[in-house]
Amino acid sequence: MSESKICIKLVVHDLNDPESVICPMIFNLDDMVKLRRLGVCGILAGTLPFAAQQNIFLTIPLKLMVEETIWLVLNGYAELQLIQGPMTSLMTNILETKGDELFKLARDKLLRSFDLQRQYKKEQHALKLQKLGIDPARDNSSANNKLIESSLFVETPNDSLTLQYCHQGKSPIDPTLDSMLLNLLISNYSNWNNYLLYQSLKSQNYVMSPGGRFGGLFIAYPGDPLRYHSHLTIDNALDYYNDPIDFISLTSGARLGTAVKKLWVIGGVKDENSSTNKANDIQLNQPETLLTKRNDTSFFSIEWAGFG
């Protein structure tokens, strides 16, 4: 893992307003491959604006869960890249200043691709005719050219031409900014105890996905989701000492889980000073404080006993 860090892009409108943070995204295919090897899957979200489709056809960007993002950053696999929103004005600005340039770039790329395709198709056609013993020079009908024109592919690019203008150059790594962004993400989407559950499960080689489909926070696979069914539905983190176990959520989660061969998992973090909850505001200068907390989690797995 000596390669360059995975780049997670994060759109924030206002650094003082947690609600203005948009979920973390990956725009690079190579980064996606690296993530998959690390057991971080994310959710593909990219589609063509006029052809919203089922997820089998989706492409980048890859949306990441907050917990995945934090785990990647804290373990040094990824870095955050801030895109200061709002996106509409940012995009308008880019289109106004760079629009012509981008248009030309995109058009030239497309025309070049068409040229290559035409050339290839003509060569293939000539070869075919040669095999049949026809002189290719004699067959130059416009009908054939029309056919070729109608069979040209428009390639959807794997990366965006526009995106490079969203942030001015490469920002120097700023730990306080990183820590601030992670805190924004957590306060808008999750909490640190949920992260610690994620971290603890990750250290046991589980691969997590969003668990809304089964009524939980995560679902956990014992390996890559393409090879295994998920085994666990994990509920939101509880306070180990104070939060009561909600039997209604437990019975519904476990009963549904048993029907789909999953265990319902409740877990919590043993944190003596959890009453303040502020104690968890991390400093990325010492990420070890969070990284060493994995032993302080406690899990119970629940399933229907099969009677009653």
Place this chain on the structure above:
Amino acid sequence: MENNSSSDSNDRFAIESLVKENLAYFQYWKEVQLEDKTMPWRGTELKLVSGIPPNKLSNDDPEIIKEYILPVNMTQYKEEFITLQCLDLVFENLCEKDTKRIILGIVNSDGTLVFYFIYKGIHKPKKN
């Protein structure tokens, strides 16, 4: 909560009896009894019910084993009754060493009962 510790223990006794009778007469369990060990918890004494089921409860069990049941009242979750710490203490104080699971016997307000396995830690789903 202060003055009703006797009503709390009555409550415990009521749901313990209900779970015991349900197991013995409705589920046909054998040797159903209230265990001697007690554990103080939030102003009351927790006890486990034990018994032997008529058949294996999980395909992963090598044979029929003695099961331990923690009776709880469905409404008690509102009173911050059972916490994760409580479950850990139950495993520690009321079960034999190396007990992997207990059964939660949840008593509903209409007198019906549901039973759920609780495994300590992360466990694999049972084979069907």
